[in-house]
Amino acid sequence: MGDFDLHNKKSRIAVIAVIVVSVALLGSLIYFFRPYLSVFVNPEQARQMIISAGAWGPVVFILMQILQVLIAPLPGQVTGLIGGYLFGPFLGVIYTMIGATIGFTIIFVLTRKYGRPFVERFVSKKYLDRFDYLTREKGVMVFFLIFLLPAFPDDIISFIAGMTTIKISTLVFISILGRLPGYVVLSLIGNGFTYDNLKPVFVTIILFAIIFSVAWWKRAWLHDLIKRGDRLLYIKSKFRESWLSITLVLAGLLIAIILLYQFSLQEPF
Incomplete structure (x- = not known):
């Protein structure tokens, strides 16, 4: 019993030591590089910083994306747009995914190693309490839906996912x-803004906004769906309860897509 307590005590000391060293290093970086930190809250400064890096631009962008996932307040949507604008649709996605993958892999590894005390230093109690049920989740489909749908804070969910028993390689893959x-x-x-004809950009933005709005409007349904074990039955029951509103929403989406398609065929302005 004494050896077990001693082992636990040493583990706690090791965790505390790692956290203290990490915080000290992070504080030192912030202190010495504070003139450059504004790029993480100002998209235009971020874009200019990447352009000024020249051939090193992709490396700077990937590092920026890693920090965005880990600590920075600049939304991931903004860095995704910047990537497409600067590097084109293909390389923009590649560089964005490289940075994001490295970022959330670091989160998974550190969270799995140091557990809840580590997570509590990055995620507020409000979000931990709200998504605590996910730490008992063993199925990958739940986290795939969370990372796919726009109604969830996926960077925060990465910390939660790291506390599950799902293999880290599997978490990286579904992420x-x-x-x-x-x-x-x-x-x-982002790439569309480099062309004279902005209609395809507007069409894509409007469609994306419609999908996001519907997901946000029905976020309570999505949260309940994630929590349920019998998800197919839940979908069927919700459709029976609200079939009229669901049909109207789908019809509205179809009409919007048709109108936007017709709009995109007109002469550019």
Whole structure:
């Protein structure tokens, strides 16, 4: 019993030591590089910093994307747009995904190694309490849906996912699959701003906004769906309860897509 307590005590001391050293290093970086930190809250400064790096631009962008996932307040959507604008739709997605993958892999590894005390230093109690049920989740489909749908804070969920028993390699794989469609759309939009005809950009933005709005409007349904074990039955029951509103929403989406398609065929302005 004494050896067990001693082992636990040593483990706690090791965790505390690692956290203290990490905080000290982070504080030192912030102190010495504070003149450059504004790029993480100012998209235009971020873009100019990448351009000024010249041939090193992709490396700077990838590092910026890693920091965005780990600590920075600049939304991932903004870096996705910047990537598409500067590097084109293909390389923009590649560089964005490389940076994001490295970032959330670091989160998974550190969270798995140091557990909840580590997570509590990055995630507020409000979000931990709200998504605590996910730490008991063993199925990968739940996290795939969370990373795919726009109604969840996926950077925060990465910390939660790291506390599960799901293999880290599996978490990395489903994170890539779930985030990829969103980054593709953002990169296409960002690249679209380099052309004279902005209609395809507006069409994509409007469609993306419609999908996001519907997901946000029904976020309570999505949260309940994630929590349920019998998800197919839940979908069927919700459709029976609200079939009319669901039908109207789908019809509205179809009409909006048709109108936007017709709009995109008109002469550019």
